[in-house]
Amino acid sequence: MVSVRYAWNExxxxxxxxxxxxxxxxxxxxxxxxxxxxxxxxxDAQNRILSPLGSVGTDIIVxxxxxxxxxxxxxxxxxxxxxxxxSAVRGRGGGxxxxxxxxxxxxxxxxxxxxxxxxxxITDLQKLGKPGTRFTHDFLVPGTLVxxxxxxxxxxxxxxxxxxxxxxxSLEALHETGTVPKITATVKTGGETISSxxxxxxxxxxxxxxxxxxIQKQLQKHFGGFFSTSRAPSRPAGASGASGAGGSRPGGGTxxxxxxxxxxxxxxxxxxPAQITYNEDVVVPEQTITQVLAAPSTNTxxxxxxxxxVDPAGPDTGxxxxxxxxxxxxxxxxxxxxxxxxxAYASTKHLKVxxxxxxxxxxxxxxxxxxxxxxxxxxxxxxxxxxxxxxATAKGxxxxxxxxxxxxxxxxxxxxxxxxxxxxATVLTSKTLADQVKGxxxxxxxxxxxxxxxxxxxxxxxxxxxxxxxTLSSVAKRVREIGSLRAIGWSRxxxxxxxxxxxxxxxxxxxxxxLGVGVAVCAxxxxxxxxxxxxxxxxxxxxxxxDSLLNLKSTGSTSLLVHLTAPVHLATVGxxxxxxxxxxxxxxxxxxxxxxxxxxASALRDLG
Amino acid sequence: MTxxxxxxADSIGSSGEPLYVLHSVERTFTKGGVSVRALRGVDLxxxxxxxxxxxxxxxxxKSTLLQLLGALDVPTAGSIRFAGRELEHASDQVLTKIRSExxxxxxxxxxxxxxxxxxxxxWIAMVPGSQPHQAQVARADELLDQVGLGxxxxxxxxxxxGGEQQRVAIARALANRPRVVIADEPTGNLxxxxxxxxxxxxxxxxxxxGVTVILATxxxxxxxxxxxxxxxxxxxxxxxxxxxxxRA
Numbered sequence: 001m002v003s004v005r006y007a008w009n010e011x012x013x014x015x016x017x018x019x020x021x022x023x024x025x026x027x028x029x030x031x032x033x034x035x036x037x038x039x040x041x042x043x044d045a046q047n048r049i050l051s052p053l054g055s056v057g058t059d060i061i062v063x064x065x066x067x068x069x070x071x072x073x074x075x076x077x078x079x080x081x082x083x084x085x086x087s088a089v090r091g092r093g094g095g096x097x098x099x100x101x102x103x104x105x106x107x108x109x110x111x112x113x114x115x116x117x118x119x120x121x122i123t124d125l126q127k128l129g130k131p132g133t134r135f136t137h138d139f140l141v142p143g144t145l146v147x148x149x150x151x152x153x154x155x156x157x158x159x160x161x162x163x164x165x166x167x168x169x170s171l172e173a174l175h176e177t178g179t180v181p182k183i184t185a186t187v188k189t190g191g192e193t194i195s196s197x198x199x200x201x202x203x204x205x206x207x208x209x210x211x212x213x214x215i216q217k218q219l220q221k222h223f224g225g226f227f228s229t230s231r232a233p234s235r236p237a238g239a240s241g242a243s244g245a246g247g248s249r250p251g252g253g254t255x256x257x258x259x260x261x262x263x264x265x266x267x268x269x270x271x272x273p274a275q276i277t278y279n280e281d282v283v284v285p286e287q288t289i290t291q292v293l294a295a296p297s298t299n300t301x302x303x304x305x306x307x308x309x310v311d312p313a314g315p316d317t318g319x320x321x322x323x324x325x326x327x328x329x330x331x332x333x334x335x336x337x338x339x340x341x342x343x344a345y346a347s348t349k350h351l352k353v354x355x356x357x358x359x360x361x362x363x364x365x366x367x368x369x370x371x372x373x374x375x376x377x378x379x380x381x382x383x384x385x386x387x388x389x390x391x392a393t394a395k396g397x398x399x400x401x402x403x404x405x406x407x408x409x410x411x412x413x414x415x416x417x418x419x420x421x422x423x424x425a426t427v428l429t430s431k432t433l434a435d436q437v438k439g440x441x442x443x444x445x446x447x448x449x450x451x452x453x454x455x456x457x458x459x460x461x462x463x464x465x466x467x468x469x470x471t472l473s474s475v476a477k478r479v480r481e482i483g484s485l486r487a488i489g490w491s492r493x494x495x496x497x498x499x500x501x502x503x504x505x506x507x508x509x510x511x512x513x514x515l516g517v518g519v520a521v522c523a524x525x526x527x528x529x530x531x532x533x534x535x536x537x538x539x540x541x542x543x544x545x546x547d548s549l550l551n552l553k554s555t556g557s558t559s560l561l562v563h564l565t566a567p568v569h570l571a572t573v574g575x576x577x578x579x580x581x582x583x584x585x586x587x588x589x590x591x592x593x594x595x596x597x598x599x600x601a602s603a604l605r606d607l608g
Numbered sequence: 609m610t611x612x613x614x615x616x617a618d619s620i621g622s623s624g625e626p627l628y629v630l631h632s633v634e635r636t637f638t639k640g641g642v643s644v645r646a647l648r649g650v651d652l653x654x655x656x657x658x659x660x661x662x663x664x665x666x667x668x669x670k671s672t673l674l675q676l677l678g679a680l681d682v683p684t685a686g687s688i689r690f691a692g693r694e695l696e697h698a699s700d701q702v703l704t705k706i707r708s709e710x711x712x713x714x715x716x717x718x719x720x721x722x723x724x725x726x727x728x729x730x731w732i733a734m735v736p737g738s739q740p741h742q743a744q745v746a747r748a749d750e751l752l753d754q755v756g757l758g759x760x761x762x763x764x765x766x767x768x769x770g771g772e773q774q775r776v777a778i779a780r781a782l783a784n785r786p787r788v789v790i791a792d793e794p795t796g797n798l799x800x801x802x803x804x805x806x807x808x809x810x811x812x813x814x815x816x817x818g819v820t821v822i823l824a825t826x827x828x829x830x831x832x833x834x835x836x837x838x839x840x841x842x843x844x845x846x847x848x849x850x851x852x853x854x855r856a
Binding site: 003005006009010012013014480481483484485486487488489490491492494599600601 | 704709784
């Protein structure tokens with residue numbers, strides 16, 4: 001039994017107190033809505049970014065990565081004619097490229113073959129025409145993802161609890177235009193005649209071989225280059241790197257051209273004493289050294305972009321999926337002549353759906369634009385798998401397997417099985433991806449998770465406390481009034497209920513205002529909130545590693561700027577209402593308790 | 609006995625029977641280690657239908673006695689019987705019920721609820737009861753009519769004069785048809801003219817409704833209007849005289 005009319009009159013006629021108490025509750029509730037909103041916004045963003053595997057219907061990605069060693073030195077060399085020869089990264093151990101790289105998940109021979117594949121671009125230029133002619137060509141290289149035969153995909157598909165396993169090929173493309181450079185130079189050295197009466201020391205074939213090897217070693221050690229003496233190098237075996245031939249084949253690189261190397265102190269170590277003596281006075285034998293020059297030379301322009309090959313028959317599982325189309329459509333029956341382009345890449349290159357893209361003298365129709373997610377191996381251009389295999393002369397090879405499993409709980413077991421089936425493979429799941437994603441988004445999300453709840457509770461308690469204190473003070477001012485009510489027959493319970501009815505009204509008012517405050521707070525956060533970054537470390541398809549090796553700038557981006565929003569969900573609104581009303585009732589209980597404690601006699605005693 | 613809407617609902621105590629029987633009543637207040645004996649042993653019997661003036665200087669215990677008679681407080685010693693019921697051991701709930709149904713109060717400072725109109729102030733006394741709202745409001749208007757404020761029913765206390773406020777308080781006191789109206793210095797805040805009017809009103813009501821009226825007062829004139837004058841000093845009864853036929 002409560003007098004609503006009395007409560008209404010009380011709130012209406014003591015309006016100041018009503019409004020102030022409501023505002024206290026409203027502010028608390030509004031802030032809590034803001035905190036909850038930010039927390040949910042961060043979770044939403046986090047889920048959006050980190051469930052890229054899920055969004056491409058994939059739970060696990062399998063690759064074989066080669067990582068460069070951590071200690072590297074960069075040297076810049078110049079050719080004798082003064083043109084820059086590019087720079088080389090010299091790995092530990094003194095060798096360039098092949099022996100300097102220690103592979104994670106790849107053997108050293110594979111590392112070498114990878115190096116070959118990546119460096120073959122240099123010698124492939126020979127194929128494009130005679131030196132001095134103009135050329136345009138796109139070379140596809142695998143970056144740091146070693147290719148492997150696509151039979152591995154079938155092996156993975158057979159693992160229990162695997163729903164689907166598809167292969168993909170992600171490559172870095174080097175687009176080169178320029179003049180076919182002189183790839184090989186024939187340099188003649190020696191020929192000086194020095195008269196001497198001393199006979200040239202003879203060496204047995206075995207001695208010659210040993211000396212030759214020693215000289216090679218010294219030259220390699222000091223000048224980081226491979227030299228072939230008296231013979232032009234032939235093309236290295238295969239661009240796909242299917243079988244490495246060890247590190248001794250010339251893989252190309254930076255070399256120095258000079259005359260009379262035998263006078264170098266390092267090389268002298270290899271010579272027999274007789275030779276040394278002889279050399280002081282003897283005709284330096286003529287030697288023709290054919291060296292591979294660094295490419296490209298100054299009039300070759302190179303730009304890079306990334307490509308990937310996907311299975312056109314699998315629009316729901318793969319590097320990209322149909323659901324990621326931002327315009328246009330998926331591959332049609334003529335998929336061999338079609339291409340899907342990354343929306344971001346398309347806008348920088350002014351490509352549109354319906355237009356064409358030409359690669360190595362063939363035109364491909366752009367049938368759609370896609371927006372792949374951050375950590376899902378972003379590429380610029382997507383062909384069908386067979387097209388890419390053909391362009392990269394890597395028929396029958398893939399460098400990624402995308403796997404989806406039956407249940408979330410199967411992920412760990414399947415990952416372990418894959419690691420057993422393909423030793424040395426890198427097996428990535430959503431969790432490992434999440435661990436690799438850094439940046440202010442994940443920091444903020446963690447902060448919100450850790451502290452958001454506690455902060456919300458504190459704010460709410462503060463609001464309740466303020467409302468309770470204001471109500472208590474109001475009751476204190478109404479001692480006489482309450483005493484009168486008690487005198488005329490109102491029980492303690494009736495007084496408490498009456499006060500709680502008043503504060504319930506305040507709570508409802510606080511809820512309504514609080515909702516407005518909360519929506520405003522969330523909107524303000526959305527408008528002026530900071531952009532948060534998401535950076536993926538170490539996952540980009542070969543781009544960053546190939547960059548540093550060949551000193552080329554990559555076009556692919558691995559950092560995403562996420563705009564922070566604070567969404568207002570129905571649950572948050574419900575929370576706001578309940579929070580304010582509970583706050584009102586608690587304040588009423590506090591006030592009612594104070595009022596009930598008043599003995600009617602003492603309430604009236606002061607008043608005579 | 610009476611069908612006056614203002615009168616008590618039943619006939620107990622309406623025909624000259626003892627309404628209050630106080631025996632050796634004491635009330636001691638202890639505050640911060642200091643004890644004050646406001647009443648030191650009072651014996652008093654009040655009859656239904658009487659108009660009683662409680663007189664005495666400040667500190668004589670009159671307010672305390674009034675509060676005991678009004679079931680606002682209980683004695684620390686002695687016994688009080690009201691309408692046949694003992695009050696000294698009654699719980700707060702019992703006392704509240706008695707106050708609600710059988711006792712009406714009028715205070716020196718009126719003690720109306722400032723956020724309610726005259727009508728609402730009379731009605732608020734009926735809220736603990738179970739009558740339907742409309743009946744309660746109708747009765748409130750009727751009572752206001754009886755005290756001469758029918759036209760001011762919708763006014764807030766701030767819009768009423770002191771005398772008018774006291775009349776509203778009287779109407780409120782009568783809302784639940786009490787046996788007794790207890791008034792603590794009802795004319796204390798009023799000028800003499802208005803004060804006389806208020807006493808006149810109380811007297812009328814006592815006549816019409818058979819309500820027992822107990823007044824605490826400093827005012828000699830009021831004392832003269834009462835047919836029984838009880839004087840207190842230092843917590844003890846020092847005088848108790850009935851004046852038959854004091855009022856026509």
